[in-house]
Amino acid sequence: MPTLELITWEGCPSTDEALALISRAELDLGLKLSLTRREINDYEEAQVASFVGSPTFRVDGRDLFDTAGQRSGLTCRIYHKPGGKFGPLPDFEEFKHNLSASLNTAGEANS
């Protein structure tokens, strides 16, 4: 079963909202995810984990969103939103779409 990994850093206040986003997506998609949590604690760990900011969502190790041009570090992640805006969390519809696609891809790879 594919696993969704939520990677966070305590210096960013969006963790509860990220968990709420996951719960909402589970409801919308009608599935129960296998969720694991990981906390990044220092800058060096962020570099090793290629952590480009909190929150980061990965399915079987693959990021749900494009990381091009984003640097690793202890920071809040920048998500592009509809209308050319930015925010600390992904747009829900995009999150749901990317999650669903990643789960399908991971499921096919594991079958």
Add this chain to the structure above:
Amino acid sequence: MAIQIGDKAQPFTLPAASGKTITVDPAASVATVVVWTCNHCPYAMAWHERLQQVARDYRSKGVEFIQINANDAEKYPDDSFESMQQRVQAGELETEYLWDEDQAFSKSWGAKVTPDVFVFDSNGVLSYRGAPDSNYEDESQNASYMRDALDDLVAGRPVRTPETKVRGCSVKWIINDQPNPYI
């Protein structure tokens, strides 16, 4: 010791991305706004335009407005002085954009996150500290916490809500000896 509501701030001098060296006297205007911000934080980015609009709207009322970046530019190059200059040259900021390279000033004031808003009255006394408004995602909030504080100060009234909870990315300290704002 960070400055608290009711404390009087002293004038300070920092280099600006405009190429000038700016001295800010918090007691020199009817009100003075000092905002810690940066170039790469999603909360600062989400609130950015609302903050610039406050600067535009209150300039004619005699309000001084300054923005400061203090983030460690070595680990976070997006927050370098050069990146600040690029934003200023692109016209993204309505105010002087100051650089606290060694972070000493930011630590002395107790800046926590980006954005972190400090508003002073005409005597240089800290009268509001906190977030621009209650919701970074909701543009209709229109930086209402800041505007309420400025409206009160311009009218000569005590600020109705002197303090709100900050929300944003922690300032990126070179030596992280500061408390986590969310613990």
